[in-house]
Amino acid sequence: MKVKEVADLVGISVRTLHHYDEIGLLSPDEVTESGYRLYSDDNLETLQQILFFRELGFPLNKIKEIMNRPTYDRQEALEMHHKMLVEKRRRLDQVIATVQRTIQHTRGEIKMSNKEKFQGFDFSHNPYEQEARERWGDQAVDESNAKAKAFGKEMQDRMNEVYMNLAAVRHLAPESEEAQTAIKAWYRLLNEFGSYSLEAFKGLGQMYVEDERFTKNIDQFGEGLSVFMRDGMAIYADKHQSKHPSE
CATH class of the missing domain: 1.10.1660.10 (Multidrug-efflux Transporter Regulator; Chain: A; Domain 2)
Structure with a gap:
């Protein structure tokens, strides 16, 4: 295909x-x-x-x-995925039921106890998380649960600063000098803790708009920031295809 x-x-x-x-x-x-x-x-x-x-x-x-591990077993992984997703669905079903009952409660159709108002909310670990740790390693699960923490507070603060700088110029054309300077700072920062080709950088910008999780996180710094970054990153990548990230 x-x-x-x-x-x-x-x-x-x-x-x-x-x-x-x-x-x-x-x-x-x-x-x-x-x-x-x-x-x-x-x-x-x-x-x-x-x-x-x-x-x-x-x-x-x-x-x-x-x-890529030699010991990776596809069938074993599928069974683990099934267990964890079923548990995720069970918890979501409980929360959905609580939402439905709360709607009825606010309409005066039923009376909910305080305990009933919080049924389905469970912030403890998935019961299959320990098994996942044993199969795939603590580090993989820890990064899955809190990958933002892996960068450390200093890196997170620097990322937030770049986001705020970008948000401050998002009203300008993405090809403007001010916008491209801010985009360049983002590209340099990303390459400090990863390895992004210009093509990958451009693709990442596209994901900021296509993946609602990215959009939600980015647009908290300013409405429309994700779209502005997508356009600015694409322009930057196209203009610098023959250049090194540090240029």
């Missing part, structure tokens, strides 16, 4: 598949002479596994590490 066909089948963007290829997470079994990526059934099975891990909150670098 071609990349667009896979994207349509799965419900993700072509850019996301290109990004997975660029970071070595999922490369198509064949690339034609004209550059078309062709995905096999094995590739689709791997993609399914990746998306199961993503649904459980694992970051891409950890998914790659886990799936």
